[in-house]
Amino acid sequence: xxxWDEVVGQPEAVAxxxxxxxxxASMTHAWLFTGPAGSGRSxxxxxxxxxxxxxxxxxxxCPACHTVMAGTHADVxxxxxxxxxxxxxxxxALVQLAARRPSTGRFQILVLQDADRxxxxxxxxxxxxxxxxxxxxxxxxxxxxxxxxxxxxTIRSRCRVVALRTPSPAAIxxxxxxxxxxxASTAAxxxxxxxxxxxRARRLALDADARARREKSLGIPLRLxxxxxxxxxxxxxxxxxxxxxxxxxxxxxxxxxxELAVAMGAxxxxxxxxxxxxxxxxxxxxxxxRQKSRSTRNQRDAIDRSLVDLAGFFRDVLVAGSGAAVALxxxxxxxxxxxxxxxxxxxxxxxxxxxxxxxREALEQNVKPEIAVEAMLVALTR
Numbered sequence: 001x002x003x004w005d006e007v008v009g010q011p012e013a014v015a016x017x018x019x020x021x022x023x024x025a026s027m028t029h030a031w032l033f034t035g036p037a038g039s040g041r042s043x044x045x046x047x048x049x050x051x052x053x054x055x056x057x058x059x060x061x062c063p064a065c066h067t068v069m070a071g072t073h074a075d076v077x078x079x080x081x082x083x084x085x086x087x088x089x090x091x092x093a094l095v096q097l098a099a100r101r102p103s104t105g106r107f108q109i110l111v112l113q114d115a116d117r118x119x120x121x122x123x124x125x126x127x128x129x130x131x132x133x134x135x136x137x138x139x140x141x142x143x144x145x146x147x148x149x150x151x152x153x154t155i156r157s158r159c160r161v162v163a164l165r166t167p168s169p170a171a172i173x174x175x176x177x178x179x180x181x182x183x184a185s186t187a188a189x190x191x192x193x194x195x196x197x198x199x200r201a202r203r204l205a206l207d208a209d210a211r212a213r214r215e216k217s218l219g220i221p222l223r224l225x226x227x228x229x230x231x232x233x234x235x236x237x238x239x240x241x242x243x244x245x246x247x248x249x250x251x252x253x254x255x256x257x258x259e260l261a262v263a264m265g266a267x268x269x270x271x272x273x274x275x276x277x278x279x280x281x282x283x284x285x286x287x288x289x290r291q292k293s294r295s296t297r298n299q300r301d302a303i304d305r306s307l308v309d310l311a312g313f314f315r316d317v318l319v320a321g322s323g324a325a326v327a328l329x330x331x332x333x334x335x336x337x338x339x340x341x342x343x344x345x346x347x348x349x350x351x352x353x354x355x356x357x358x359x360r361e362a363l364e365q366n367v368k369p370e371i372a373v374e375a376m377l378v379a380l381t382r
Contacts, residue, residue: 031141043198044164048140049076085117085119087119094126097110168196172190172201173201176205182202193332209244213305217237220310222336237306241303242299315329318349320338321341
């Protein structure tokens with residue numbers, strides 16, 4: 001297997017990237033990978049980074065390929081924003097990394113996931129490095145799109161855009177079977193309900209809790225019969241998202257706190273202990289701030305997954321009500337979808353769908369999750 005086998009359902013993008021990795025004339029210093037959620041933006045960027053460092057342009061067998069794909073290559077740094085946005089401080093650290101010469105590889109490569117989280121000041125801090133990079137530095141930025149709402153025009157205009165598309169269910173099922181060893185029937189089901197999201201399909205196939213959360217989300221529309229149901233279900237959805245976020249962060253947070261304590265000399269005696277303790281307090285506050293931001297992002301991501309499920313349900317109701325010969329996003333809920341289509345008018349379904357989309361937008365604008373979700377579910381009862 002080559003590194004390109006990791007990039008699912010993107011033959012045109014793979015051809016372009018493979019050509020650039022093997023032909024210096026096709027290469028440029030800054031790339032912007034765009035595409036819908038789950039299309040594999042970061043996977044494609046990582047595979048491209050491996051191909052650039054590989055003597056054979058991505059053979060998948062050499063040490064360079066193995067270390068890049070495992071995230072341990074000395075000259076490939078992958079930055080994964082954990083908070084709600086990418087700070088100026090983080091961006092300046094990224095610029096400093098970009099100025100280094102490669103130590104073992106051909107290039108110094110920086111992969112920035114979720115580059116759409118760059119604020120205006122952070123984007124300005126990155127701009128100079130992207131405009132005038134070191135000769136052996138390559139920037140690989142990942143963003144949902146190159147629209148100005150997602151990526152500042154100043155950054156976008158200096159990048160070569162690689163547009164990814166939503167992979168087909170067949171392609172997703174194939175990689176689940178080949179790469180993860182999932183049985184064909186489970187892989188086919190997960191691929192059919194994941195909305196073209198490879199990572200979500202894998203999670204649904206392997207994680208019983210993820211399947212249970214999806215079932216609860218898709219059961220909401222037909223369980224809403226009044227305001228009491230709306231507030232009760234809103235509370236359940238937010239609490240479930242918070243518990244999921246805590247489960248994701250708990251072990252990592254504890255490990256980070258322990259590492260910090262050891263680094264700051266916890267339990268030490270002798271000269272300098274008082275000064276070290278004061279420094280440790282400041283470091284602890286900074287760590288707590290970072291962990292809180294990460295937990296908030298995890299909670300909002302968990303809620304957003306439920307909102308995507310709801311949006312897919314209402315889309316399916318519209319499809320069923322119109323009689324269109326289009327595949328359902330949730331074929332395993334066909335009975336509920338037909339029932340809803342028989343009860344609600346198309347106008348009512350559109351209003352429900354708009355309420356879900358408005359909730360997603362409210363969360364992106366930092367509206368408190370409880371308020372945003374309650375407002376959405378109240379709208380769904382009308």
